[in-house]
Amino acid sequence: MTPPNPQEPAEVRKKTPSDFIFGKVIGEGSYSTVYLAQDVQTKKEFAIKVLKKKHIIREKKTESVMREKEVLRILGNSCPYFVNLYSTFQDYDSLYFVLTYAKNGELLKHINLHNKFNFECTQYYTAELVLALEYLHSKHIVHRDLKPENILFDHNFHIIITDFGSANIEKTDNQTNNGETDLITALENTRRRRSFVGTAQFVSPEMLQESESSAASDLWALGCIVYQMTCGHMPFVGGNEYFIFQKIIKLEYEFPDGFDKRAQDLVENLLVLEPNRRLGASDVVPYTSIREHQMFEGINWNDLGPPPLLS
Numbered sequence: 001m002t003p004p005n006p007q008e009p010a011e012v013r014k015k016t017p018s019d020f021i022f023g024k025v026i027g028e029g030s031y032s033t034v035y036l037a038q039d040v041q042t043k044k045e046f047a048i049k050v051l052k053k054k055h056i057i058r059e060k061k062t063e064s065v066m067r068e069k070e071v072l073r074i075l076g077n078s079c080p081y082f083v084n085l086y087s088t089f090q091d092y093d094s095l096y097f098v099l100t101y102a103k104n105g106e107l108l109k110h111i112n113l114h115n116k117f118n119f120e121c122t123q124y125y126t127a128e129l130v131l132a133l134e135y136l137h138s139k140h141i142v143h144r145d146l147k148p149e150n151i152l153f154d155h156n157f158h159i160i161i162t163d164f165g166s167a168n169i170e171k172t173d174n175q176t177n178n179g180e181t182d183l184i185t186a187l188e189n190t191r192r193r194r195s196f197v198g199t200a201q202f203v204s205p206e207m208l209q210e211s212e213s214s215a216a217s218d219l220w221a222l223g224c225i226v227y228q229m230t231c232g233h234m235p236f237v238g239g240n241e242y243f244i245f246q247k248i249i250k251l252e253y254e255f256p257d258g259f260d261k262r263a264q265d266l267v268e269n270l271l272v273l274e275p276n277r278r279l280g281a282s283d284v285v286p287y288t289s290i291r292e293h294q295m296f297e298g299i300n301w302n303d304l305g306p307p308p309l310l311s
């Protein structure tokens with residue numbers, strides 16, 4: 001490998017770890033560590049996700065790392081609600097993803113800080129999430145691990161969705177109508193039974209039971225997140241994953257006293273066992289029935305305006 005030529009302008013040559021000053025750890029996943037880092041030249045701050053090659057190979061995660069990069073490439077910087085991938089590089093041990101730094105951290109932290117959100121905040125952030133999912137699903141991408149830890153806040157308290165390590169790029173009709181592709185997909189599915197992806201408390205019943213996911217699986221997760229913003233805790237909890245999964249497949253959860261009725265109706269229409277019957281899942285114009293839900297009375301979908309102060 002040729003060493004970087006310092007004469008070359010930084011923007012045309014591949015970045016290297018020495019182009020950044022690495023600071024504190026701001027996130028940790030099963031296969032990666034995210035650091036706050038500063039570009040030596042521009043002084044701009046980034047979140048750099050470092051993935052250990054050995055670990056990825058040992059855990060057979062090469063495909064999911066490649067998919068994450070591809071998803072971030074497809075998303076580009078065309079929608080403000082997703083992390084932007086500025087560059088990637090590698091050294092002997094690691095892969096590096098240079099991402100948008102979301103200064104205000106995880107949604108989870110803010111829910112916990114305030115115990116729960118008031119209706120105005122829940123309404124606003126649910127609306128941002130709906131717009132984000134509309135965009136994501138229009139690109140045939142399913143996140144599959146949407147949860148308050150993967151929803152970050154930028155410097156202006158707008159959402160930034162991150163961690164596409166479990167994401168799936170769905171085959172479009174063109175691809176699935178092709179008999180050859182169908183056969184390959186069927187063979188792949190029988191050869192290696194797809195394993196569970198996502199996080200126990202937010203995983204949809206179809207991902208648990210059929211190892212199948214679609215855009216509707218993200219709508220299930222949205223229902224769980226609206227529930228958590230409204231009352232401060234998750235709908236499906238249990239001592240271990242087995243008990244959580246049992247509750248999910250039996251749709252066993254309750255609304256605490258005082259739960260906002262508009263939010264309750266939205267959650268009840270998202271936490272539906274049959275994926276196609278979830279609100280918005282079968283709309284001719286995607287998500288019209290969600291946009292028209294009473295939860296969003298007063299929301300201007302063309303301009304959500306600035307976020308309300310968290311409380």
Ligand code: ADE
Nearest residue numbers: 026027034047100101102
């Ligand atoms: N934690 C994980 N990813 C992050 C990001 N992009 N910005 C801030 N905190 C993070």
